[in-house]
Structures are given as C-alpha cells and as structure tokens.
Amino acid sequence: xxxxxxxxxxxxxxxxxxxxxxxxxxxxxxxxxxxxxxxxxxxxxxxxxxxxxxxxxxxxxxxxxxxxxxxxxxxxxxxxxxxxxxxxxxxxxxxxxxxxxxxxxxxxxxxxxxxxxxxxxxxxxxxxxxxxxxxxxxxxxxxxxxxxxxxxxxxxxxxxxxxxxxxxxxxxxxxxxxxxxxxxxxxxxxx
Amino acid sequence: xxxxxxxxxxxxxxxxxxxxxxxxxxxxxxxxxxxxxxxxxxxxxxxxxxxxxxxxxxxxxxxxxxxxxxxxxxxxxxxxxxxxxxxxxxxxxxxxxxxxxxxxxxxxxxxxxxxxxxxxxxxxxxxxxxxxxxxxxxxxxxxxxxxxxxxxxxxxxxxxxxxxxxxxxxxxxxxxxxxxxxxxxxxxxxx
DNA sequence: CGCCAGGTTGAAGCGCTTCAACGTCTGTGG
DNA sequence: CCACAGACGTTGAAGCGCTTCAACCTGGCG
Numbered sequence: 001x002x003x004x005x006x007x008x009x010x011x012x013x014x015x016x017x018x019x020x021x022x023x024x025x026x027x028x029x030x031x032x033x034x035x036x037x038x039x040x041x042x043x044x045x046x047x048x049x050x051x052x053x054x055x056x057x058x059x060x061x062x063x064x065x066x067x068x069x070x071x072x073x074x075x076x077x078x079x080x081x082x083x084x085x086x087x088x089x090x091x092x093x094x095x096x097x098x099x100x101x102x103x104x105x106x107x108x109x110x111x112x113x114x115x116x117x118x119x120x121x122x123x124x125x126x127x128x129x130x131x132x133x134x135x136x137x138x139x140x141x142x143x144x145x146x147x148x149x150x151x152x153x154x155x156x157x158x159x160x161x162x163x164x165x166x167x168x169x170x171x172x173x174x175x176x177x178x179x180x181x182x183x184x185x186x187x188x189x190x191x
Numbered sequence: 192x193x194x195x196x197x198x199x200x201x202x203x204x205x206x207x208x209x210x211x212x213x214x215x216x217x218x219x220x221x222x223x224x225x226x227x228x229x230x231x232x233x234x235x236x237x238x239x240x241x242x243x244x245x246x247x248x249x250x251x252x253x254x255x256x257x258x259x260x261x262x263x264x265x266x267x268x269x270x271x272x273x274x275x276x277x278x279x280x281x282x283x284x285x286x287x288x289x290x291x292x293x294x295x296x297x298x299x300x301x302x303x304x305x306x307x308x309x310x311x312x313x314x315x316x317x318x319x320x321x322x323x324x325x326x327x328x329x330x331x332x333x334x335x336x337x338x339x340x341x342x343x344x345x346x347x348x349x350x351x352x353x354x355x356x357x358x359x360x361x362x363x364x365x366x367x368x369x370x371x372x373x374x375x376x377x378x379x380x381x382x
Numbered sequence: 383c384g385c386c387a388g389g390t391t392g393a394a395g396c397g398c399t400t401c402a403a404c405g406t407c408t409g410t411g412g
Numbered sequence: 413c414c415a416c417a418g419a420c421g422t423t424g425a426a427g428c429g430c431t432t433c434a435a436c437c438t439g440g441c442g
Contacts (some may be wrong), residue, residue, distance in 0.1 A: 199411085356386090358388065358389090359388075359389065360387095360388070360389080370388085370389075370390095371389090371390080371391085373389095374389060374390055374391080375390085378390085378391095
C-alpha cells in the first residue's frame with residue numbers, strides 16, 4: 001500500500017515495531033502534486049517533512065529574480081526545508097514538482113510528540129539529522145573545492161537518472177553555473 | 192573548574208541533572224595543544240568530539256599540496272570531523288591549533304553508551320546534529336549564492352574576532368579564494 | 383643584520399557571466 | 413495538418429573577476 005515505501009525507509013534507520021508503526025501511520029498524509037505545483041513557497045514556515053513515493057521535485061530559492069536550485073528529490077527520498085522546520089521560522093525555499101508527485105507528509109507537532117514519547121523515534125531524529133549533515137557536507141566540499149566541470153562529472157556519475165529527467169538549465173543552477181556555461185562544459189567533455 | 196564551560200554548553204541543549212553530569216564528567220579528557228600541533232590528521236578515524244575551552248583551531252584538508260580551510264573553531268565551540276566520527280571511516284581532515292589550546296574530549300564509545308542509556312543524551316545528539324546541519328546549510332548557501340566579496344563582508348561582520356586572530360591567507364582559503372584575491376577585495380572595499 | 387612569514391602589487395591568462403542571436407523540438411490552435 | 417509560439421539548448425562576442433606566477437614590501441625574530 002501507499003505507506004509501504006516510507007515504512008521501509010524508516011526501518012533502515014531504526015527497528016520499527018508493529019506498535020510503533022500503528023501509532024505513526026494515522027499521522028501520515030498522502031498528497032498528490034501536479035507538475036509545476038508548489039509544496040512550499042518563500043515565507044512559509046515549513047510544517048512537514050515529506051517523503052517522496054513517486055515523482056521528482058526541486059528545491060530552490062529566488063534572488064534578484066533568478067532561480068537558484070539547492071537540491072532535487074525523487075523516489076524514496078526525504079525532504080523538507082529543514083532549517084525552517086527546525087527553527088520554526090519562515091523559510092526562503094520554494095519546493096516545486098518537476099514531475100507529477102505522490103508524497104507522504106508528517107507534521108511537526110506529531111514528530112515532536114513522537115520524539116518525546118517514543119525512544120526509538122528520538123534516535124531516528126538523531127540519525128536523520130546526522131545523515132542530512134553528512135549529505136550536505138559532501139555538497140559543501142564539492143562546491144568549495146571542485147570546479148564546475150568536476151561537479152558536473154560527479155553529478156552525472158552519481159545521479160545519471162537526474163541527468164535524464166531534469167532540464168539542463170536546472171542542473172546548471174544546481175551546479176552553480178549558468179545554462180550557457182554548462183552547455184560549453186558538456187561540449188568540452190565530448191572531445 | 193575546567194569542565195564548567197562544557198557543562199554550561201550542554202545545558203543549553205538539554206537540562207543536565209547532577210546525576211547526568213556526574214555520570215558524564217569522568218569520561219571527559221582535558222587536552223592541551225600548542226600552536227601548530229595537530230589534533231587529527233588525514234586518514235585518522237575521528238574518535239572524539241572536542242570542545243574548545245580556550246584557543247583557536249583550524250580544520251582543513253589538503254589537495255594538490257594546497258591547504259583548504261573548512262572551518263575555524265574557538266572558545267565554547269564544539270568540533271570534530273563529524274563525518275568520520277559518525278561513519279567510523281578515515282577522515283580527510285586535519286585539525287590544527289592556530290593558538291595554544293585547552294580542549295575537552297569525549298570519545299565515541301562513551302557517547303554511544305550515553306545515547307542508549309540516557310534519554311536526554313539521545314535528544315542532545317539529535318539537537319547537536321540538527322544544529323550542525325543548520326550551520327553547514329548557511330555556509331553552503333553562502334558558497335553557492337554569494338560572491339567572494341560578499342562572503343568576506345559577512346565573515347567580517349559575523350566573526351570580527353577571527354578577522355583579528357586568523358592570518359589573512361587562512362581566511363582567504365576559508366572563503367574559497369587565493370590570498371591575492373582577498374587582498375584585492377579588501378583594497379576594493381576601502382574606497 | 384638578515385631571514386622568513388605574511389601581505390601587497392603587477393601582468394597575463396582563463397573560465398566564468400552576460401547579452402544577443404539563432405537552432406530545435408513539442409504542443410496547440412486556426 | 414500545418415504554422416506558429418514557447419521552452420530549451422547552443423553558439424558567439426565582450427567583459428570581468430578570479431587564478432597564477434613573480435616581484436617586492438613589511439615586521440618580527442634568531
């Protein structure tokens with residue numbers, strides 16, 4: 001059923017007893033998003049963490065009328081404007097469907113309740129934050145220490161699926177260059 | 192006494208009962224580091240989190256014989272090669288004293304034991320990972336969306352202490368530019 | 383004193399950005 | 413069914429800010 005994927009995902013982090021699961025399940029909300037629709041906009045306080053069952057989303061912010069892509073999320077990935085979610089402050093991010101999406105949402109209050117009531121969940125929260133930290137560290141180092149060309153090569157290697165599914169100008173933004181620059185990088189790499 | 196600072200730091204994240212504290216205190220190790228000495232080198236598995244009582248450290252890695260500074264740490268800050276620490280894999284980081292340091296160390300096994308035995312500590316671990324995530328997100332966005340000039344301006348504003356205490360070429364590395372470029376940025380900003 | 387580390391300055395080069403023009407594909411309405 | 417519009421990608425030319433390399437300045441220290 002539609003919550004099987006997220007259950008499996010959780011189970012990778014902590015053992016999930018039937019009791020735990022039965023407690024959690026009623027709090028999950030299934031949401032569908034059409035291509036181009038937004039899950040969240042600048043100024044919203046992010047009130048949910050989102051699990052992607054199906055589809056593809058981008059997470060970006062806007063500055064001087066330009067779009068800056070911070071991340072992509074696809075099947076079996078966990079996403080949110082985590083900074084806004086944690087600090088309860090308005091976020092700067094837009095989260096938008098690049099393809100039609102099937103998402104599972106879990107709200108802040110429920111999560112906090114689970115943190116305090118279910119030991120395992122506190123641990124899940126820790127592991128999740130640690131996991132996200134490691135992810136973002138990798139991206140950090142990539143941005144600081146690698147050339148755009150190297151970043152593109154790595155991205156193609158690590159996420160060949162996204163190279164296919166995401167328009168090139170969004171990938172350029174994600175890599176921190178203009179679409180023209182990425183086009184030339186690709187051309188250079190062919191020879 | 193020497194562990195007062197870290198106790199206070201912990202108390203910012205979780206209530207710390209006398210019982211908790213008495214349990215934790217014996218596991219803390221006081222370490223002194225002279226300017227230029229290293230706490231950790233590339234290839235080491237990071238086995239401790241470190242709290243800085245006094246002094247100043249830099250965290251960097253080496254690539255093509257060049258030093259790339261990832262972070263500075265000073266009084267009342269918490270540091271480690273968190274990726275290596277969490278994943279138990281050899282790290283890429285060097286951690287080195289820029290000034291003589293007084294540090295408080297807490298090792299991996301003790302922390303894991305505390306995670307499983309003391310509820311509050313599990314929560315501390317979560318909050319700490321969340322905190323680090325937010326920190327690194329900020330840096331991430333700065334690197335991706337701001338010019339070196341803007342990064343320098345922000346850095347001067349946020350860490351005027353470090354501008355004074357850290358040699359300029361290390362700040363340049365931290366900001367992701369060459370020492371020459373930073374020198375010219377500073378010159379530009381004077382007019 | 384002379385050395386060395388740290389900072390500045392100059393000149394050349396390169397890869398990115400910007401702006402503008404031009405392909406190419408796809409979908410949509412006349 | 414074709415024609416056109418719009419979205420996406422490519423290409424060219426000019427400009428800019430960074431890097432690199434080299435020279436030089438300065439202050440602290442043996």
